[in-house]
Amino acid sequence: MSALNRKLLRELWQLRGQMASIALVVATGVMTLVTMRGGYETLVEAQAAYYRLARFPDLWVSLERAPEAVRAKLETIPDVARVETRISLAARLDLPEMEAPGLALIVSLPERGRPGLSDIVLRSGRLPAPGARDEVVVSENFATARGLVPGDSVRAIVNGRAWRLHVAGTAISPEHTYAVPPGALFPEDDRYGIFWMRQDAVGPAYDMDGAFNEALLKLAPEADTAAVMAEVDRLLEPYGGRGAYPRSDQFSHQTIQGELDQNRVMGTAIPVVFVGVAAFLLNLVLGRLVATQRTEVGVLKAFGYTDREVGRHYLRFAMVAVAVGTLAGAVLGARLGRAYVDLYGEYFHFPDLRYALSPALLLIASSVSAIAAAAGALTAVRQASRLPPAEAMRPERPARFEAGILERRGVGRSLPPAGRMILRNIERRPFRALISSIGVAFSVAILVIGMFMFDGVGFMMNLQFEVIQREDLALTFQEPVRASVSHQLERLDGVTRVELFRTAPARLRAGHREREVGLQGVPADARLRRVIASSGAVHPVPAQGVVLSERLANKLRVRPGDELEVEVLDGRRSSGSLRVAGVVDDFLGLSATMSLDALHDLAGGAPVVSGAWLSVREDRRADLYRSVKSMPAVAGVASPARMLESFRTQMAESLFVGVGFLLGFASIISVAVLYNGARIALSERSRELASLRVMGFRRGEVATLLLGEQALVTLLAIPCGWVLGYLMSFAVVTSLQTDAYRIPLVVSVRTYALAAVITLVAAAASGWIVRRRVDQLDLIAVLKTRE
Numbered sequence: 021m022s023a024l025n026r027k028l029l030r031e032l033w034q035l036r037g038q039m040a041s042i043a044l045v046v047a048t049g050v051m052t053l054v055t056m057r058g059g060y061e062t063l064v065e066a067q068a069a070y071y072r073l074a075r076f077p078d079l080w081v082s083l084e085r086a087p088e089a090v091r092a093k094l095e096t097i098p099d100v101a102r103v104e105t106r107i108s109l110a111a112r113l114d115l116p117e118m119e120a121p122g123l124a125l126i127v128s129l130p131e132r133g134r135p136g137l138s139d140i141v142l143r144s145g146r147l148p149a150p151g152a153r154d155e156v157v158v159s160e161n162f163a164t165a166r167g168l169v170p171g172d173s174v175r176a177i178v179n180g181r182a183w184r185l186h187v188a189g190t191a192i193s194p195e196h197t198y199a200v201p202p203g204a205l206f207p208e209d210d211r212y213g214i215f216w217m218r219q220d221a222v223g224p225a226y227d228m229d230g231a232f233n234e235a236l237l238k239l240a241p242e243a244d245t246a247a248v249m250a251e252v253d254r255l256l257e258p259y260g261g262r263g264a265y266p267r268s269d270q271f272s273h274q275t276i277q278g279e280l281d282q283n284r285v286m287g288t289a290i291p292v293v294f295v296g297v298a299a300f301l302l303n304l305v306l307g308r309l310v311a312t313q314r315t316e317v318g319v320l321k322a323f324g325y326t327d328r329e330v331g332r333h334y335l336r337f338a339m340v341a342v343a344v345g346t347l348a349g350a351v352l353g354a355r356l357g358r359a360y361v362d363l364y365g366e367y368f369h370f371p372d373l374r375y376a377l378s379p380a381l382l383l384i385a386s387s388v389s390a391i392a393a394a395a396g397a398l399t400a401v402r403q404a405s406r407l408p409p410a411e412a413m414r415p416e417r418p419a420r421f422e423a424g425i426l427e428r429r430g431v432g433r434s435l436p437p438a439g440r441m442i443l444r445n446i447e448r449r450p451f452r453a454l455i456s457s458i459g460v461a462f463s464v465a466i467l468v469i470g471m472f473m474f475d476g477v478g479f480m481m482n483l484q485f486e487v488i489q490r491e492d493l494a495l496t497f498q499e500p501v502r503a504s505v506s507h508q509l510e511r512l513d514g515v516t517r518v519e520l521f522r523t524a525p526a527r528l529r530a531g532h533r534e535r536e537v538g539l540q541g542v543p544a545d546a547r548l549r550r551v552i553a554s555s556g557a558v559h560p561v562p563a564q565g566v567v568l569s570e571r572l573a574n575k576l577r578v579r580p581g582d583e584l585e586v587e588v589l590d591g592r593r594s595s596g597s598l599r600v601a602g603v604v605d606d607f608l609g610l611s612a613t614m615s616l617d618a619l620h621d622l623a624g625g626a627p628v629v630s631g632a633w634l635s636v637r638e639d640r641r642a643d644l645y646r647s648v649k650s651m652p653a654v655a656g657v658a659s660p661a662r663m664l665e666s667f668r669t670q671m672a673e674s675l676f677v678g679v680g681f682l683l684g685f686a687s688i689i690s691v692a693v694l695y696n697g698a699r700i701a702l703s704e705r706s707r708e709l710a711s712l713r714v715m716g717f718r719r720g721e722v723a724t725l726l727l728g729e730q731a732l733v734t735l736l737a738i739p740c741g742w743v744l745g746y747l748m749s750f751a752v753v754t755s756l757q758t759d760a761y762r763i764p765l766v767v768s769v770r771t772y773a774l775a776a777v778i779t780l781v782a783a784a785a786s787g788w789i790v791r792r793r794v795d796q797l798d799l800i801a802v803l804k805t806r807e
Contacts, residue, residue, distance in 0.1 A: 024325070024333045027316075032340060037789075039341050041692040046345025046393070047352065048688050049291045050385045054353025056287030058381050059360040063280055066370040067194075073371065074139045074194050077104070077236035078245070078267055081252055084260025084590070085231050094235060097251045099243035104137035105232035107222045110202070110498060110655040114175040114182075115166075115211060121649045122211040123201045123656050124176060128219040129157075137236045138195050140216060141371045145170030145189025153221040155188040159199060160369060162213025163190040176215075178225050180652040191216065192369045198275040202496040202656035204663055237264075262525040262589045263536040276368060278758045285755050289469075289748070291385070321408075338393040346386040350377070446729055453729070457737040459692075460779065464741020465748055467775035472749045472767045479766040480607045485664040487556065491519070491548040491633035492641065495648065496656040500591075500628035505653075509632055512647055514640025519548045520629040522619055525589040528612065530576040537572065539586070539612050541619030548633040551613050553604040554764055561615050565601030571762065572610040573603045586622065594624045607762045695786040727787045734783040738776045745775065 032039060070076075094103045106128045113122030129135060132150045140157065148155035158168060168174070173186045193214065201212035223229040235256070239248060249264040267273055320330055354377045361375040446453045495509075500522070509518045519542070526539035542549060544561050551559040551567050559567055566584065568576075578584060578600050587595040598614070620627040636644050648654050746767055753765045 024320075024329070028333060028336055028340075032337070035337075037695070039337070039344075041695050042341040043345035043348065044688055045692045046342055046389050047349035050346050050349025050389060051353040051356060053287065053291040053385045054350055054377065054381060055356045055360050056283060057291070058353065058357045058378055059364070059375065060280060060283040060287050061378060061381065062357070062361050062373070062375050063283070063364060063368070063370075066373045067276065067280070067368075069372055070141075070194050070370045074141065075102075075135075075137045075238065076194050076267070076273075077137045078239040078243075079237040079249060079252065079264050080234070080270060081237075081256060081264040082108070082234045082262050083256050085228065085233055086256065086259035087231050090255070090259065091232070091235070093255055094237065094252065097248055097255070099240045099248050100237055101240045102136055102238040104135055104236040106135070106234050106236070107219060107226060107228050107232055108234045109179075109222075109226050109228075111179075111215070112177040112649070112652075112655070113211070113213075114177065114649070118211055121645070121654070121657055122213075124213055124215045125196075125199075126156075126178070126215045126217060126222060128222040129216050131218055131220045137238055138193065140191040140193045143190045143192060145187070148188050148216070148218050148221075150218065151220065152188075152218065154184060154186055155217070155221075156185045157189045157191045157216040158187055159196060159214040160190045160192050161199065161207070161209040163187070165209040166213075177652060179227075181225070183225070185215065185217075192371065195270070195272055197368055197370075198272045200271070201658065204656075204658045206663055208662075257593065260590060260593075263527060265536065274758065278761070279364075281755070281758075285752055289752070335394065339390065342386070342389045342393045346382075346389055349385070350382055353377075446732060453733055453736075456730075456733045457740060460734055460737035460783070461741035461744050463688075463782070464738055464775050464779050465745035467778055468742060468745025468767060468771060469748045469752060471771040471774065472745070472765070473752075473763065475768045475771055476753070476763040476766045479764055480761075481664060483552070483554070483556070484608060485660045487550075488552050489549060489660040490635075491660065492636040493634045493644070493648075494631060494658040494660070495634065495654050496631040496658070497629070497653050498655040499653075500630055501653055503627040503629050505629065506632065509634065512634075512644055514637040514644050515634055516637060517548060517635035519543050519546055519633045520616065521549070521631055521633065522616060522623075522628065523630045524591070524619060524623055526612070527587040527589060528572075528576060529585040529587070530578050530582065533576050535572060535575055535610065536589070537610050537612050539566070539588070539614065539619065541614055541616035544615050544617070548635060551602075551604060552606075554606060559602050559604050561613065562601035562618075563615055564618055565599040566612050566614040567602040567604060568600060569609070569611040570603050570605040571757070572612060573600070575610070579603065588623045590623075591628075592624045594622060596622050598622070607764060609761075691782050691786045695789060727791065730783065730787060734779065738779060741775065741779070742772050 088105065091103055091105045094100065108125065108127050111124045111126050113124050115122040129140075129148065134140075134147070142157070143160045145157070147157060156174075158174075163169070166174075168187050168190070170187050170189050173184050176183050176185050196214045199207055199209075199212060199214060201208055204212075223231070235252075237248070237252070239245065245266055249266070252264045253261055255261075268277075317330060320333075321327070354375070357377070358375040361373060365373045497505075503520055506518050506520055509515060521543075522541040523538045524541070525536065527534055527536050528539075542551075542561055544563060546561060551561060553559060561567070566586075568578070573579065576584070580600050580602055582600045584598050584600060585595070586598050587593070601614075604611075614622075616629075634644075645657070648657055746765075749767060750765055753763055
């Protein structure tokens, strides 16, 4: 082993605490990248494999009813590679132990064989036998929640008729990875499931024999999707077509894609912070090491070592920290990545979801860490390689001591002697204090950026469920019914208010821009469901015109006062124009709301409604659920209170896991920055501190002089971290805006306070470690003058 390598090992051991803290930061950055980015890539690959296995469609279109002969016309459309037709309708489930009625979406399977598109993946049992009219395959989530296994049975109300359905198997489908019942925002697996039956059983039950009400299309590569959709809509318009929509608008895919996009953003941003902090720490540690080893550098060069050899010697310090950190981060990241992917597997249920450590990702992580470390160490390496031997043999020029700007302005007069000494030391090296403060500020920012998600989503849900949705129950009907149904609902025991609503599929057009949405009509005096902006301001429902969500208005590029062309896609398929009466900034979906009476006039025909919002006395809700179960016209029942409770339960679990990770990540940065800063200050000022001890200063007083500087750096960093965290949160919010939801930028005082407290605890921990070093100072050894 060469002399330089022996020197390297000896000094690595002497600096093991500082090098370990740097390696820990590198390990955390690599671990985060391997876990989050690796998890993202695993999920994306599993999703793509799942879509290939199930032959996931590119386009969907629902309609009222069309004969099977129309399928051949769809197959002749240019760029259409394959067409699958089916029946898809709702049914109610008789679940005696539940207050709310159970719901099922019945989806037809071909009379023989498997679907050509949107196939299902069996998890247990088998497909329904050909010709079996009472066998079903149920979604795995519903079967698990209900404890169903092949051979069990479920009583269903299908098109008003009771039917005992026997479970032949359980399955998953990419169409229903995130299955949400009508009127709800979150899955309710204990009362909502997907039932697949043979088409020759479904058709007669719904008077759809030889017909279909949904078509799925697979397009050729490089197909013009917009042109295909336009032709599909033209062909199916006589059959009540409600407008084709692409994969990007399919609800389950859209929800999963939003989650994956969030992982991609977080899995890229957080590792960048850690790599940057590691580069800064290496610059700090190696710069001080070279400064304290001026004589050794001179001796090495005097004995013939070249500038390049000396530079490589000090660069190896950085590479050792990177190598150890990368190895540890890869091992821990792979283990954590498996747990991370398994956690998502509980929600996504991809058939082949196994975390695999990507060699390419590991190579990128190690390369980026090495480059960042080399960049951080570059200044120190250049300083060592350029130091002439004769100059290196001389002691370093003494620091220049003078009153700083703050002290000259009288700030020091109000401070005790220890405070003035701390202030002078910071003013002597302001750049180092600034960089240390920025490092700690990043740890605060990481906490803010993680916890603001819970603030934003919590604010969004509270606004939705406690301010906007003020009904106790929301009923959705199987088919549009006459508005006179309100009289029947008002007579139900316990009902104190009924408000009807209508949702009509419509195409909104402004110039060459168009969008298909659910046009919702509500009473002009609605109190149970109001149009409310993100600020909480109530927007009145106009007698004429439509109120758009801000995102929809931006897509159509319209403002209040502009005119929209509207085509209603059901019933008489009437068309007309609407004035944009207002634009509201909301968080969920793309909304277009207008007066119920105005929607009746626009759609034409008899006034019909899609559902009703009910206000119910709390002591009569159980009886009302039983009454609703006996109504064949009711397809779904949603309770905002139940949805909010389910959401809060999921939030509590996510909060515990998420904050735990963030606490660890932020603490690592804080401890590494503050510990290294304090250790370097101790090595620089050990003679000064030892002199104070000899002069009679107590250990606590000496420690205060050293750690007070780190405390001041931390206190300055906290508000900077708040600002940095807010800006980074804004960037995250901007990158995660989708048509399905928009997370508001809301950062609570509690989040700021918690970020500050966690950072202060981490600072106290690093201070305690350094305080032990101060207490163990060997006064005689430190005070010896080096010859």
